[in-house]
Each structure stands twice: as C-alpha cells, then as structure tokens.
Amino acid sequence: MPIKFYAPLWGNALPFDSFCQNVKDAGYDGVEMELPLEQKEKKKVLETLNDHELELIGQYYQSFEADPRENLKSYERYLRHLIAAEPVLINCQTGKDFFDFEANARHFGLAAALSSQSGIPITHETHRGKCLYAAPIAKKYFERLPELRICLDISHWCNVHESLLEDQRETVELALSRTDHIHSRVGHAEGPQVNDPRAPEWSDALQAHLEWWDRVVQRHREEGGTLRITTEFGPFPYMPCLAYTQMPLASQWDINVYMLNLLKSRYKA
Template identity: 30%
Template sequence: MQLKTFKTLWGNQLSIDDACDQAISAGFSGIEGQAPSSREQQIEMLNAIKNSGSDYIAEIVTGGDYVPNRNWTVEQHLDDLKRQIESSLMIAPLFATCITGCDAWEESQSIDFFQRAIELSDSYGLTISFETHRSRSLFNPWTTLRIIEQLPNMKLTADISHWCVVCERLMDSEIPTLEALSNNVHHIHGRVGYDQGPQVPNPAAPEYADALKSHQGIWEMFWTKQYLKGYAFSTLTPEFGPDGYLHLMPFTQKPVADLWEVNQWMGATEREHFKQFRQTLQP
C-alpha cells in the first residue's frame, strides 16, 4: 500500500493551473476541493488537472455553507448533494469527500439521510466518503459509531481534529470507539487539533508534539485497517486552513504561520511517517 497526499484548495489564492502545478512540485499527488458549478470552469479545472498530471478528490458541502443552514430539510440536502455530484463527475474525481447533514437532526433522521445519500452516489457510480465534521451529523465519535452500525457500508473521511474540540480532549482517550469505526475510514484529513481548537497554530512546534503524536497514532490505526482490506493506496489531505482556524495576532490580524508552508510540512512529514509505518507491516 502506498500513500497519496493532496493539496487542499481551501484558502487557495492561485489559479487552478498554478495550484495543480504547485501541488505536484511540492510532492503531492493532486488536489482536493469543490468543483465549480459552471461548465466552462469545470473544463478549465479538468484541463489543469490533466496537464499537471494531478489526481483529484472532489469536495461536496451541502447546506449552503460549511456550517449548514439550520432550516434546511433532508430533501434540500439531498438535492444539493445531487447537484454537486453532477458537477464533480465532470472532473473525473477518484472519489468525493462530503460535509453534510446537521448535528441537530435526530439520529434516525441522519441514518435515513445517509442511506439515501449512499444510494444516490451509487446511482452515479461515485464513491462518497462522509466527513466527521463539527455542526454536522458526524460531529462526535459515539454518534458516528451508532450511525455506522446501522449503515456498515458507509465510508468516512476521518478528520479527528473536529472531535478534539467537540470533546475537549485528544482522541487517543477514545481508542476503542475509533477502532470500532476504523473499518469504515476511507480518507484522512491530516489536520492536527487540540483540546481547545480544531487547528494547532503550527504542528511542527514542540509544544504541540503530543497532539501531533496522538493524531499520527490514530492515522496508523486507519492505515492498518486499509492495508488489511487490500487498499492499493491510502489518501491523506493536510487541511490546515483559514476562516478562524488559522490563529491571528491580536490587533494586527497577522497570521502566526504560513498555511502553505504548514500544509507542505504536514504532507512531507506524513509521507515520511507512512514510509516508517509501512516497514512495520507484513510484506
């Protein structure tokens, strides 16, 4: 099994051509991000991906924004999902990672929604991996596990950083629960959270070594399960981003770190980490 890492388009300020070239030059396998809604921009993105030799993971976000509109119904989320699947398919993604649902729904409502969402994606022949995300149906590990138990074929994009801030602790305190749902992890978002936030200021800083080690141990658990299932490659997207995630200095609002440098460091670190991990597995 190999590891493919991806550059997130979250916070990207470059043209799509330059973003793809930057990703490949920095050792990433491709990009992850939302597909444009217009046909012209879809063709432009597809050409950029092809010309650079990039792989592509589509990102789908339902509910109007990353924090969903609280009043949206299941049907509205499904309609939004359908529209974005169709946009994504124009760009030939490996699969789609999806931020969807709502934390305020009853679990039975979320289970019904995900069942229908999986059936919808299957009808298009697109693999969808649902992200563990704050404000969404999969906002904590225990709710996620109960949903997975009802939908054992459901795939997950594991972003442990969200659960750290929701639960106010590192997730190595919850290993039995994570082990129980690890069979469903299809994709990893490699951002490092901590007990008071979803993004440490800089994962290379020694004061966050414990948080980094905690996440890496859990990622190894997911990699092991993927290896045993016969995955040819695992995928990981370093996803340090802006929008309140990146720490800013008071008054000046100067960022405490450069996001591209942080994501490059995270990608290179996890590629090396994976090489070391791979040596521990049976040939």
C-alpha cells in the first residue's frame, strides 16, 4: 500500500519554479493547490509541475457564494476546471455549514458524478465553515451517503468541539473508515493549528492525531490502494504570530518538512 506525500502551495511566497524545486528536494511526491482559471497561467503551472516530476492534487476551497444554487454552479465550474488538468486527486471544501442537508447533498452528488465520469477521485474535507465542519453533522452525511469519501483534517473538529474528541469516538471511527486523504495538521481544543508540533507542550495533541492517522494507514494497508497525505500546516493567521510585527512563532516550511519526515519514518514498510 503506497503512501504519497504532498506539500501545500498555501503560504508559499517563492516563485513557483523555486517552490517546486524545494518540494522535490524535500522528498515530496507532489503539490496540493488550486489552479488559476486563466488558461495560459494554468498551462505554465502544469508544465512546471511536470518539469519537476511532481504530482498534482487539485484543491477547491472557493465556496464563497451564500446562495446554494449559485454555490453549486461555481462548484461545478471549478471542479471541471480541475478535472481538465488530470490531477491524481481533487480535494474539496464542499458546501456550507448553513446549507441544509439537501443542498449540500446536491454538491456531493455532483462531485460523485464528475468523479465517475472522469475517473479522478474526489474527497471532501472536514473543514470549519463547510458541510463537514463538525463530527455529529458529518455523521448524518456518512450514514445517508455511504459512498462519501473524505479528506480527514481532524484538527478542525478538535477546534469546533473544544477537545481531542474523547467523547465522540464512534463518529471519529466512522470518519476514519471514510478517509482516503489526510491533511496532517495538528489542532487543539482552542485552535486548528498548534504553534509548533515539535514543542513538548503539544505532545498530547500530536499523539492523538498520530493515533488517528495510524488507524487510517492500517485500514489502507489491509484494503490496498494509495493513501495521500498533505502536510498542511499553514501561514498566518493559522500560524500564531507576534502582535504588531506579525512575525511567525515558527517556520511553516520547516514544520511541514518535519511532519513529512516524521510520517515517512513512522509508516515506512
């Protein structure tokens, strides 16, 4: 069972070619990112990824429209835009936390149809503000939509529920069983990102996340298929910074490479 690792474009300030060289040198398999809608820029991005022999996970986060019908139209447009680039996977922050079940279910149905037509897997992220923002809400979708597959970013649920989810083990296990993609950010009761997972004060939070990811890895080893992991620690305002100066308390890049090496070592054959 292969595990592949991806760097987030999120937070990068370097020229894209330099970023891709750093990603390759660090030992990643690819990049998770949105794609520009302008075709010339999109082509340039895809050529640069190809030049560095990096895979693409297409990213959709632009769920901005408050009207469910307009949101769905934009969702379809951007998914088709990503599909045309032939990524290995598309990861979506699908729907809205204030849409009703039927409205969000239409998004999932559309994604399932486009995935079936294209052959490109589509996962849906457990992200605040989006459809799967909370454990009990996600459980309803899991129970009624048995084919729903997710990107597990469980750091968001830790923040939403102000805990390491000790009292929601059944729902967490259900989520782990639906996971095909992981965002390996470490959250805590009061935020979606610890300031530095290497710090001893966050050892309990790190261990909880590692144990969740362990169970996903074990299931994929038993069932086969590729598991994809993006080391998605983010920049300000996810990264805590000093007041006034906005100087980050740690290096986003260094933390993500630390997570890459930690998980590669932990899950090596």
